[in-house]
């Protein structure tokens with residue numbers, strides 16, 4: 113994968129391309145930031161850029177990037193390039209010292225087939241302390257032709273001695289639009305389901321992919337139905353009816369207490385994104401800020417009933433409700449409380 117094919121992270125991509133042009137890429141880097149935003153993918157793109165046969169003279173290019181098609185690029189994509197080493201947790205969930213010793217030994221030699229040896233350690237927070245210590249000496253005196261990229265969403269789990277030797281590149285979340293694009297073009301989501309999933313994803317493709325595409329769409333439909341039913345400010349009895357509907361299990365799916373709790377949490381998260389969007393609409397914010405941009409017409413109609421203040425209160429209440437659910441509060445109690453707040 114070339115840098116140009118990575119979604120988001122524009123400034124990080126530019127920084128890396130510039131560093132490669134000037135030959136100032138540090139020999140070790142930590143890629144930090146939320147899970148599921150493309151850190152590992154970008155690390156592999158760096159490996160391609162450094163070894164692409166067409167890009168052999170990166171120093172002469174203003175915007176260097178891998179071709180994605182030469183023998184080296186293809187071998188990296190297939191995971192069989194001898195100089196691009198990917199280490200990740202084994203079955204135990206940990207990265208043990210033996211795995212690190214093996215790459216440290218290799219890193220001392222010149223690359224076999226490429227220009228630079230690139231060692232990518234994914235989920236580097238899973239390195240056991242002994243493995244981190246085994247890595248230290250190499251990070252202190254990195255071999256000339258090797259680059260170490262440590263990828264993690266938990267940099268606090270790395271030893272301070274490791275962190276102090278590796279500059280951080282901090283990744284932010286992806287935009288909703290980028291996530292929709294990835295879901296539709298790489299994960300075969302229908303556009304409507306992709307938008308519903310992206311709206312609740314908090315900038316993480318991994319979050320969007322965690323549940324089935326149909327589940328996201330269903331959750332958003334339930335959440336929108338709640339907003340419509342509560343728009344006129346009904347009496348308490350009607351509110352409890354709405355709550356019952358909201359807390360009901362997924363139709364047509366298998367039902368269990370845990371699954372129902374999961375379904376409710378998903379619906380509430382979707383409701384939260386709709387309230388956030390209603391705040392945007394009722395305060396005449398930019399349409400580009402909407403998470404559910406495809407529902408703009410419905411949101412505009414709902415905004416007549418939900419002004420900025422009501423939408424803000426709704427968002428805060430949903431947030432509290434989701435928090436209570438993750439703390440094992442009873443779904444019925446949470447929903448009954450919530451519907452009276454909205």
Ligand SMILES: [Zn+2]
Pocket residue numbers: 163164165166167178179180181182183184185186
């Ligand atoms: Zn290439």
